[in-house]
Structures are given as structure tokens and as C-alpha cells.
Amino acid sequence: MQLRVIDTLEEAFNVKPLWQDLYQRAENAHIFLSPAWNLTWLDTYRHLISRLQFLCVFHSNGQMIAVLPLYERKGEPFRLRFTGTGEPEKSEVFSEYHDVLVCREHVDTVTAILIEAIKSTGKGLVLNNVKHDALLLRLAGEAYPPSLVDNTVAQKRYFMTLEDDGLAGTKLKKKAKRYYNLFTRLGGQLHICSDPASLDAFYSVLTDLHRLRWEGEQQNTIFDDVYFNRFHQSLAGQLLKQGTLLLAYAEVGGKPVSAFYGMKSGDSVYFYQGGIDSGFSPNISPGTLIHYLMAEYAAGQGMKGYDFLSSGVKQSYKQSLAEFSEPVYSTTAYASGWQKLLIKALAFASGVARKAGLR
Template sequence: MFLHKLRRDSAPSSPEPCRGVLTLEIVRDEAGFYALQPFWDTLVEQMATSSPFVRWDWMSLWWEECRQEARLVVGVLRDAEGIPQAIAPLMLASESDAVRKHLVTLTFLAGFGDAHGERLDLIVPAGREDELTPQLCRVFKILRPECDNVRLNHLLEESPNRPHLLAVLEEAFSDAGVLNRQATRFINLPASWEEYEARHSSKWRNLLRRGRKAFTAEHAGIATQVGERMTIDETMKEFRVLHAMQWAEGISSFTTEASWRFHQRLAARWLPQQRAWMPLLEADGKLVAALYGFVEREQFFQYQSGWDRSLAKISPGKLVIRWAVDCCIQHGLQVYDMLPGDYEYKRQWCDGTRWLLDLEGFNPASWRATAFCALRTVRRWLPRSNSSVVISPNDSQEGNEPVLPPAA
């Protein structure tokens, strides 16, 4: 088997509080940013919440491929010896939205744009948030004159950093609070596939079994992993085509040039390390379904998928999720997280829900922020047109996303 049994601690021990005065530094240049690499993942592995999207590889590759006009403003809390004790991965950038593009936004590094992170946070060791996070959050007050607003997307509601972030936004910015709250569904993985299957109705089980039987008997179907029968480069090339089948042209940011370069580089690093997994399905001698996700501290994060629409009758989208879930169970993972997007298929597969928050606040001294807030107030009072969402024919069966996503 290509995947090995993972042995990672689900709850890293908290380090001892450091002694001496802590110094807050704002790293603005690439040399200072890359100098943080030896310390970055060590701190990430000590966080109370787990996320592959705050790891060094994700953040640094995003910066290299997707930054456009962004500026680094990474807050670093150092001890007396200069060793980083906590990091605020931040940037100044403008969103692509027609109105927000005029705002200079202080946000998480990789917080929006192509290949944005799906779960972001301050990097603070578990158990030290009350000690370190308020000191780290001083960076928001220091940077207020340089931004029109703060927007911190995809913060896990249960993060111990959340109350401290809200406190500094409410103190230093106007109209501060939670902008959006969205569900992220997950599966609490049991010890076996049979145990997981038993949680569902007989109809659900029978449909999946019939699809799997047709896949193997009628199409010579094979379940594999990247690297077993296809190289990483070959698989990624085919995966891009399969993924594009689920979306109208130009809708999915996953296959934009900047994002695709990012994921090709990330996959080349993380697939051999098994930080990324790609369960695959082959039928009739070709790749027909693939799922791409990340492993972090006994959790799997399902990121993107793709499948051949010509085989919709046997539900390859469902079958590749089934194979991915089975792989996670076989290798001792505890959670299968489907990330944001509250679609029906996720409700069918999952038995748990977490919540992600977008926090926001505005610089009271910024005329652009004042104008934006006034315009938004007016727009909220105006009647809204009911725009329909076009759903792909097999959305409820296959687990693929809508062709046109709902408005934010």
C-alpha cells in the first residue's frame, strides 16, 4: 500500500512560558519572511487547531505565485534571544471585488485570491494564547494607519485566538465583528468502513454498492493512489481535465494559471511526504475520478475533486469519496473534513459541523472605509433580485460543486 500508517500526536504539548521581555517585529521584506522558515512549521505543529493552510509551504508558495500587488506585514513575537514565539501571518492587499478593490485590506497571508487558505489563524502555541496573542495582536493597532479595513477570513470559531482578535478589532476599528459564519462539515471516522456505512440508510448503502459493483464488473474499475500506476505529473495533468468537467469555464479558481502553478509545486512537495493524498479511480483503462486533499494531525481535508461525466450513471464522484474515506480509516485518521461549502452531499456524508468566521473592522480615519460602509448600508436597504443557481445534473449524487456558486 502506498500510504503508511500515520503516527502524529493529535494534541501537542504546550511549551513552557518564555522568560524575559518579548519583542514585536513586523516583517515587511522577503528576506525577513524567508528567514522565518526554520521556525514556522515548528510553531504550526504546536497550535491548538490544526490546518495545512497555515504551514510554511502553503504560505510561501502562495506568496510566490498568487500575491499580485500584496505587501508582507508578518507580525513576529520574539524572545530575548530572537527566537519567534508566535507569528501573525498577515499581508496588505486589495480584493478583486468591484467595490472592495478600492480598499487596502489587512488580512491573513493567503486570505483571499487564487489558492486562498480554507482555514487560517494566528500561529500561537496551544495553551499560551492568553499570554502571547494579546501581545501579537498589537500588530493590528500598529498597522491601522496603513489599511482601510481588516478582514480575517476562514478563522475557526473554536480557535482560542478568536476572542483576542475580536477584542483588538473592537478596540481599534469601527463596525468590528463577525461578517460571515459558514459551516464546514466533517466525518468522525470510525474503526472500519462497515461501521461508517452502518450509520446510513439502506437506500444510501445500496446505491453506493450498486455503483461500486458496476464500476468493477462492467468497467474493470481499479482504486489506486497517485504514484502506484501514474506519476504525480501525469496524475495532476489528468486531474485538471477531470476537475474542469464539473465547472463552467472561468468559474473554478483552482485551474487559473497562478493557482495551478501553486498546486503543481505544492503537490510535488506534499504528495511524496504524504501531507497530500490523491485517491484515484481508473475505469476502462483510464483515470475517471480523483480526489485531492491534505493530511494534518490525524485529519484529512478534502480540497478538490474531479470525475468523468460520461460515467455519471455509476456515480464516480461518490465512489472516489468512498475510497478516500476508506483510505483514511485504514490509516488511522480520526476526522475527514470536507471544508466550507454547505452542499447536500456533504450533509449526507458527514456527521459533524464546525464553523468558520470572517472577521471584519474598518479604519475610522479612512475616507475610503467610510464611503464603503455608507454604500454597503444603502445597498442592504435596496430590494434584492432572486438569482437562480445553476446546479450540475448530478450534484446531489456526485458531490461536485454548483456550476455557478451562490453569491457571497
């Protein structure tokens, strides 16, 4: 097996077929580790990137068997970030569940190779939204001294299984039962995008309902950001072609009342973003309703999991709908003690400057 470090955008796009092949074979594959998500991010946010540091492991037969897509952000010469992270908050795409994409049978060999590769960079790591069982946590723990690794529980992941009896007995079904019955009596319909010609119309329904949801609470929504919007318009088109896009809305009396934007990945559905008309009358709790409709759809398609993704550790509406939760970690690792002191000092100075209105 051989390590190859990819450090340019051109090289990253050139290995897309090999990456896609690995994505189809790896047991831990999910949308946020896909070439579609990560390469679209690279193309959209290339202005943030100083250089790439993709750590790729190849078999002697030429197959890619692991990829850890990292990059150095401009102005951060001492650390690496996972691709899909590090944007300004107003443009953040909220990539989740960062990890090494790897075939299970090669985990031990790949781990040893990547630990040495990470050490050789001489840089630290900044990781967000890492699941407790991620190989990436193990790598950070073994590539850096314990005193130079900070792990914190940043959020919680909320999810439920759809196997066996599907939604039977779930909190979601119990909460949605009355709303679904009313939705049915009112002649409500669920529309799911399947035709590229209708993609723009579905996307407009999503963004309109998202803005309606936050109207009055904030002047702009995330979909008003040019980079965020560009990223998702490009991604949605790719996912639709692949048959993995889930873009839908519930309609009552010819009026959209709630929208769902997510993805099918492996045997699970991931809810990414939505929008609701909370003022619709009679009250059918459009947010709960769209989750129920899409979970029912997913179960009918043979999906085994429904993932709400993560939210803050405090009370979240996802907690009231999901059956299970687990911690999601943020990890910062420093290559040396002096780098840790310097980075923390710079961060402190930047914070002071912001408060003083100097930047």
C-alpha cells in the same frame, strides 16, 4: 517573549525553518496554516502585495511560538488580509480556517501581545473562512470596538470522524455501498500518487476530470487560471516530498472516472478539489465513490478526521455525505469610524462603476 514584525518576502522565506518547526509542534496546525501553503501563495501572488505584516512571537530561546501571517494588498492602505486570500475570484485558491498558529501553552501570553500589535498597525482586518473557535475571532473582537467589527456566517464546514469503527454507520458508507460493490465487480482500481515521476500524470488526470465535470456549464475552470495552476503545481510537489499529498483517481476499465486532490495534515484528511466523469456508464456515482475510497484509505492509515472543507450555507452535496457541520465566519474589522465610512463608500462607488461598465 518578543514580537517580531516581518514585512518583506525575503524575511518571510528566511524564517521558514522556524515556522515549519512551530507547525510541527502547534496543536492547531493544519494545511492552511503551514509555511508550504502560505509561502507558495506569497511567491505566486506577490504582484498583489503592497507589504507584509507577519506578526511573529518568539521565545527567549529563539523558538517561534506563534505566527499571524497578514499582508496589505495593493490599493488597500487601511486594512490587512490573511495571507492566502484577496486574489481575484478567477484565481482564488480558497484558503480555509484562518487562525493564529500557536502552541497551546502560550495562548494567553500570545493573545495579549497580538492584540496590542494589531492595534498598533492602525489598520483594519479582512478575514474569510474563520472557524467559530479560532483565536483569530477573539483577537478581532478584543482589538477593535464591537461597533467596528462585522461578523457574518459565510459558509458551513462539513466533516466526519474516522475514529473507532471508521466509516461504519456513516451516511457516506450507506450511499456508496452499491456504487462500491459495482466498482469492485467491474474491476475498478484506486491509484494514489506516491512517486514524483508520476505527479504530472496524476495532476493531468485531476485537471482533465475537473474540466469534464464543468464542461458545458462554464467556459473556463479554475485550473485554467495561470496563477491558480502555478500555485497548485508548486504546492503539490512540496507536499509529495513531505509525504502529505493525497492525489488519486479511481479507474474502471482503464478509464479514470473520478479524481481526488487533498492533503494529510495532523490526524485529518482535507478534501480540496476533485473531478468526475458524470457521464460514465454504468452509473457508479464517481463523486460519492472517490470520497468513500479515500475515506476508507484515510481510516486505514490511522487518520481520525475527514474534512470536506466549507461550502455555501445553502444545500451542498457535502451536506448529504458528511456527518457534521459547523458555521464558518467572515469578519471585517475597521480601525476607526472614518475608515469604515471611507471603505464602504469606496466599495459602493466601485460597485456602481462595475454596473455602469466603467471598470
